[in-house]
Amino acid sequence: MSSTNPIGIFDSGIGGTSIWKEIHQLLPNENTIYLADSKNAPYGQKTKEEIIQLSCKNTELLLEQGCKIIVVACNTATTNAIKELRAKYNVPFIGIEPAIKPAANQTETETIGILATKGTLNSELFNKAVETYSNVKIIEQIGFGLVQLIEEGKMESEEMTGLLNEYLKPMVEANIDYLVLGCTHYPYLIPQIKKIIPEHIKIIDSGAAVAKQTKKVLEKNNLLNLSEEKKKQIFYTNSDSKVLKEILGFSNDVFEKEF
Template sequence: MKIGIWDSGIGGLSVAAAVQDVLPGVKIHYIADTAYFPYGGQSQEILVQRALYLSHSLVSDGCQLVVVACNTASSAALECVRASVQVPCVGVEPAVKPAVQMSQSKHIVVLATQHTAEGPRLAALVRNHAHSARVSVLPMPGLADMVEAGQISGPVVTSMLWSQLAGPISEGADMVVLGCTHYAFLRDVLAEVLPEGVTILDAAQPVAKRVKFLLHDAVKSDSLCVPPLMNGISKGAESYVDLKVTGEQVQVEEVLDRLSSRGAKLPRSILFRACSRRT
């Protein structure tokens, strides 16, 4: 069983690590579309083109489920991908609904890229699930770029985060939603910055659980021609991530080494595979 995951860069590896936690033997094919990073600077047309190309590439590689592990791309192109590929497709979105449900103060914060913060998908989530809760959406321009460069701690990162969070936290916000998969690598520094009683939510675990559910459901309904899932994946199989990079592979290797040295949770057994440039 293989699943495909793609993102504009390394952020979606946080989702891949969560998938490995719930499906320990799954084979993951991952594409980091670094030649087009950051997606926030791309037009809607380019985002749809990349989404379709990357998703179809993973299906052609034999992946039986595709995860669009990018909030910007999910907002811009998820429905196009679902209409185009012949396998289940999972997107990511800020965890507004569970945050509102869990919040005691009924005030939550969403950290997001500029594109996601201004997009219709987040607006719909807030409209449909906030009810009487207050939702403070904080655009964080440049933060994903810092993570993509391997910068997940230090005074610059801390200052950027707290300069935005200080106001809502002082006003009683008790939930911080991470609206970009890159931000999952900032959990440790956020835990240091935020006061006790403030909870951090990201999309990695819910997406991983959704992937597991869909694969089990597909096997039970015989919509995928695969052996029983628990026999084929989770009993003794060795998990790995087959990683393609559309930009410069050496840069990504260096960033992953940097993240690993700083304690970031990365997937097990990342194997790089050649990918044609700017395809």
């Protein structure tokens, strides 16, 4: 495997671009290929078997493109499928899980909130993580409808504001001091979330930690790209590319593709 080969990243749509941005910022010398499986979003409402099947399909597409490492930029896919992916494919995988640890370790009210998909909150991996912090009260909330609205580019719609109020107000009333965003789509909602929750509540997502782990694994495997050739950042979506282009801020290298 050549160090100039791309990093492969996939998500159930456009949300994982929040992870891509962190990786690209930390590792600007890397080529990347991003798959937005928007046609099948959200993964959070699917069965474990369906999530594993979709994750394998995405992985194989990225491996066909010569990717040297795969970042599963989706909490639901990580918590439901990463064990199977690591067993099946001979390539390093980076997963993403809700950042419960920093929130649980730093909370002063001993109460934290987590907003995530049904697939993540119901997963075995997530529940094991929760058990580790039994001394902290964790208020879980499924973000029904949020991913669909983000995929449609309706981040600032009245419907989005209504759902966020419904999901976040009970957490505020329960005296949380940390809000963990357990879906890579949700960082795009931070401006709206900040209008609803008090200033003292800290919002945590996993993006920066995933980028650091990606760098660490590349270094460990001698796969850091040291070439001076021009770098490529390629994005594929199996849906309308309009929202993806808007969220990235550019339309070059964004392609619609059946997969």
